[in-house]
Amino acid sequence: MDVFITYSRKNENFVLEELLPLLDIYGINFTIDFIDFEPGVPWMDNLMECIFNSTKILIVMSSHYLASMNCKKELQQALYNKGTSSIILLRIDSVSVKEFPKALRNRTFIDYADSVLERHTWKSRVIKALERNNEIYSRSVSLESKEDNTKEGHKNII
Numbered sequence: 001m002d003v004f005i006t007y008s009r010k011n012e013n014f015v016l017e018e019l020l021p022l023l024d025i026y027g028i029n030f031t032i033d034f035i036d037f038e039p040g041v042p043w044m045d046n047l048m049e050c051i052f053n054s055t056k057i058l059i060v061m062s063s064h065y066l067a068s069m070n071c072k073k074e075l076q077q078a079l080y081n082k083g084t085s086s087i088i089l090l091r092i093d094s095v096s097v098k099e100f101p102k103a104l105r106n107r108t109f110i111d112y113a114d115s116v117l118e119r120h121t122w123k124s125r126v127i128k129a130l131e132r133n134n135e136i137y138s139r140s141v142s143l144e145s146k147e148d149n150t151k152e153g154h155k156n157i158i
Contacts, residue, residue, distance in 0.1 A: 002029040003130055004050045006074040007060035014092055026127050047074060051081050058088045063095040079103055088129045
């Protein structure tokens with residue numbers, strides 16, 4: 001799992017018609033409640049499993065998202081378990097940044113709602129953010145592997 005998508009059900013048309021097809025086209029692995037939450041498992045357990053196993057959290061931010069208790073719980077768990085550095089914000093309506101949770105107010109976000117400046121670039125910005133973060137993760141894993149091999153080589157020499 002690469003990215004966990006958290007969104008309000010009231011925004012599911014955007015998620016189903018715009019976001020998921022984009023991620024599919026670029027081969028981005030994602031986790032989303034209606035596909036990946038296991039039936040019969042408590043909602044919070046499903047949520048924790050998906051957040052824990054994701055490298056990034058994509059928040060489809062909207063006024064509906066901020067009004068939803070479930071979305072607030074998802075956001076709290078994401079912040080607690082991953083911190084702000086793993087979060088990518090995609091604002092899809094005109095909800096004010098002042099209404100964002102304090103931890104996210106100073107974060108740069110992708111603004112689908114801005115039809116003049118950013119609407120035409122939101123897709124490439126989402127993909128770039130997800131690919132950049134995967135590239136950084138891949139580099140750190142490669143470096144750790146090289147360091148481990150070097151350490152083992154020194155042990156063999158000594």
